[in-house]
Every structure is written in C-alpha cells, then in structure tokens.
Amino acid sequence: MPVTVKTFGTSGEAAAALSSERDARYLGGGTLVMRALNEGDVSVSTIVRATDRALAQLDATGSRITIGAGVTFARVLAERSLGFLHPVAGSIGGPAVRNMGTIGGNLFAPAPFGDFAVALLALDASVAVQGAYGARDMPIEEFLSGRSRQADGLVLSASFQRPLSDDAFRYRKIARVRPKGAAVVTLAVHVPSSGGRAVGVRIALGAMASTPVRAKAAERTLEGHTLDAASIAAAVAAAADGTAPVDDALASAWYRREVVGVHLRRLLTGQA
Amino acid sequence: MAKTALQFRHNSRDVAVFVDGGANLLTTLRELVGDMTPKFGCGQGGCGACTVLIDGDAHLACLTLAETVAGRAVETLDGLKDGPNLHPLQRAFMEHFAAQCGYCTPGMLMAAKALLDRNPSPTRDEVVNAIAGNICRCTGYEPIIDAVLAAASGGMRGLHGPEHVPSPHMSPRTF
Numbered sequence: 001m002p003v004t005v006k007t008f009g010t011s012g013e014a015a016a017a018l019s020s021e022r023d024a025r026y027l028g029g030g031t032l033v034m035r036a037l038n039e040g041d042v043s044v045s046t047i048v049r050a051t052d053r054a055l056a057q058l059d060a061t062g063s064r065i066t067i068g069a070g071v072t073f074a075r076v077l078a079e080r081s082l083g084f085l086h087p088v089a090g091s092i093g094g095p096a097v098r099n100m101g102t103i104g105g106n107l108f109a110p111a112p113f114g115d116f117a118v119a120l121l122a123l124d125a126s127v128a129v130q131g132a133y134g135a136r137d138m139p140i141e142e143f144l145s146g147r148s149r150q151a152d153g154l155v156l157s158a159s160f161q162r163p164l165s166d167d168a169f170r171y172r173k174i175a176r177v178r179p180k181g182a183a184v185v186t187l188a189v190h191v192p193s194s195g196g197r198a199v200g201v202r203i204a205l206g207a208m209a210s211t212p213v214r215a216k217a218a219e220r221t222l223e224g225h226t227l228d229a230a231s232i233a234a235a236v237a238a239a240a241d242g243t244a245p246v247d248d249a250l251a252s253a254w255y256r257r258e259v260v261g262v263h264l265r266r267l268l269t270g271q272a
Numbered sequence: 273m274a275k276t277a278l279q280f281r282h283n284s285r286d287v288a289v290f291v292d293g294g295a296n297l298l299t300t301l302r303e304l305v306g307d308m309t310p311k312f313g314c315g316q317g318g319c320g321a322c323t324v325l326i327d328g329d330a331h332l333a334c335l336t337l338a339e340t341v342a343g344r345a346v347e348t349l350d351g352l353k354d355g356p357n358l359h360p361l362q363r364a365f366m367e368h369f370a371a372q373c374g375y376c377t378p379g380m381l382m383a384a385k386a387l388l389d390r391n392p393s394p395t396r397d398e399v400v401n402a403i404a405g406n407i408c409r410c411t412g413y414e415p416i417i418d419a420v421l422a423a424a425s426g427g428m429r430g431l432h433g434p435e436h437v438p439s440p441h442m443s444p445r446t447f
Contacts, residue, residue, distance in 0.1 A: 003294035034335040038315035094405015096330040180404040
C-alpha cells in the first residue's frame, strides 16, 4: 500500500509533522520502518524523514560524547576514539545493516534487537528528544520505559560520559550464529571504580524484557564493593531479578534466565 | 496516490523512474529499471540477497526507501562484468564452485565487492565478516570464502591450468 513520504530539511519540522499525524513513523536507516512496510504493516500511513545534517553529527573528542540519532553503526566503527563501542556496533547485523542502521533507530528496536541501546543504558546516556513543544533531554531509562509513547517525538542524539578506563565498560552479546545473529541475551556493564571499589555500577541487559533493562538487584550487590568472588557471586545470583524475557525462536525465557548469570560472571571476571 | 520522480546513477548510467510512495529500492530496480540481479529473499534485512552498493557502500535494497537514492550511485551485479568479460570475483566464484542454486550469489558478489574495493587483500576473518549478512543455504560458505580470497590475491591466474585442484568443500570449520 503506497504511503506518503514527507521529507524535511530540519529536525524541528520533522518533529512537528510526527506529532501532528497519528500514523506517521520516522524513517532513519530503514531497518525497522521499511521492514514493517515490507511485512505489510498498514499502521504506517506516512513516513517522515529529515535531511538535517545535525542528526548525523558525532562529537567524541572530549569526556562527554554525543552521537547524533542519524549516525550509523558503520560510522561508530570508523571512529577511532569510540573504540570501546566497537564491539557493540560490530555485533549488530552484517556490513550492509551497519551501513544503514542508526543509533537513534536502535533505541526503538524491539527485543531481541537493540544491542546498542543496551550499551547506552549501561553508560547512563541521556536522550535528546524533539517534541511538539521543544527539545528536552531525558534519562535513557525513562526514555525506554515510555518508548511506545515516544513515537510522536523525534530523537536527536544520545550523550554520555566516556568511561574513565577501557576496562570499566564491558559488553557481551550471546547469539546462536556468529558473527551475525540476534541476541539470546546481551549484556553491557559499566563498573567505574574509586579506590578499588565499584561506584555507580550499571548492568544493562538486552533480550531480557521488551526493552533493554537494568539488572538493579545485581547492581546493588556490587555497589561499594571490590569485584571479588563473593560480590560477583551475589550479582550473578541476582542477575535475572526483575527481568521478563520471552520465548522466541532463539531461546526460551527459561533458558535466558538460566544463562544470563553465567555470562554476567564471565563479563565481570574478564573471561572470554 | 501521486508518484514521485526519482533520478539516480544505475551502474554508471542515469535512470529516471516514477516511484510509489514508500517503494523500496529493490522493487524499483527490478520492476521499473528492469535490473533483475538483486534478489528478493526475506524483505526483512536477514538474508542479504538484495545487497547493492550505494555510493560504494553495501546496502540492503529491500530496506532502502527508493527516493533516498536520488542523485546517488547504485551498483548492482548487472554492472559488475565488463562487456563479455566476467569480473574477477565472478570468475573466482565459478572456479571455486561458490554457487549452487545461485540465489544468494548476486548479494554475495556485491558484499564481496564492497570488501575488496576497500581492502584488496583481506584476511579470511575479514571475508567472513564481510559476507556475514548474506545467507547461503547450499554451499556451507567455504567455497564462497575461498573464491573471495582467490579473487583478492589475484589468484585467477593459474586457476585455469591443469595443476589446479579445487579446494576442499564443507570443511569442519564453522562459520
């Protein structure tokens, strides 16, 4: 069914169009919206695009990193100063998908997709959203929990503090097919340490609920502690608390709950 | 519903078509331009059979909104050969039995071309990663990887000689 395509020069105009039309969807890289159209999704009547160059800006020079919503995974992989995010971007799709898929779109990718959003959640990113009444920053956790209601806003960028050390941020995606496959479970952990103790621990999980979620019970067991056998064992035991994985073709909910702790242990102990 | 005028470079040739709103590049190429080399596999971004190059980068034609290629250069398998002469990648695919049913081959060749255009001498792992988005249900991938490596090393010379022994297929190496 033909749809109406509206292309705007600025993100503000695109956001206004999104909020004024109920069945409008924003087209980023196309890997979600075109997929829905090919599948015969009749809920999409209007596609909104923006050619605004600001959406493709990437600022990774300082300690605060800002990635425009239109930045592709291939672009992240080409950015040397974002080396800690290369395992994340590289775990998504094949090269063609990485040339198309964007950071902004990944925030809307349903489970088991959305691996980059898992990393952004562990990094405590804030998401800039342009709505009908102007732009605002919101914590990514708030953004993800209200994701279905965000469709009338336009994501402009995600920003976060660069981890203090390469070792502080760790990422692991478990897939049945390598090098390309959707997640059985995805884990991203940010463990900043101060005087040998973990402070501000973030553990984010993908494919463990309809959106990426934080394993808050596991975070609490590590907070203020050194990463020793006892604290890691407590985190592993609490890893699946509060999660709501589903059965799909890749894994059962039961299996996901069983293995998430195993992989959290490997991630925290630095095992391959 | 109004159609939109669209112009782009298709294999070094200018084309102009009228597309429906929301039309993807794959149906545009196949039904309006008449280029049947990109294949429809899944329409979901999972199989890679529709891989084309847009401004030199591999893209999935089925997930590309047609009007986003306005003014850009689209390369498909149809433009790979030079007149009657096959591209070295195509010859290497023949020599290495890298096609059985052939449905994935156009996408495989374009994904491989995207790699070799940037990295003329890739490692085996780099080849595996380059074709990771392309599914082949026949060959077990090994002959395809061998073919891309052979084309990369300029290995076309000598392949036609009597000393050529085909590489072992379906080795236990997992993909």
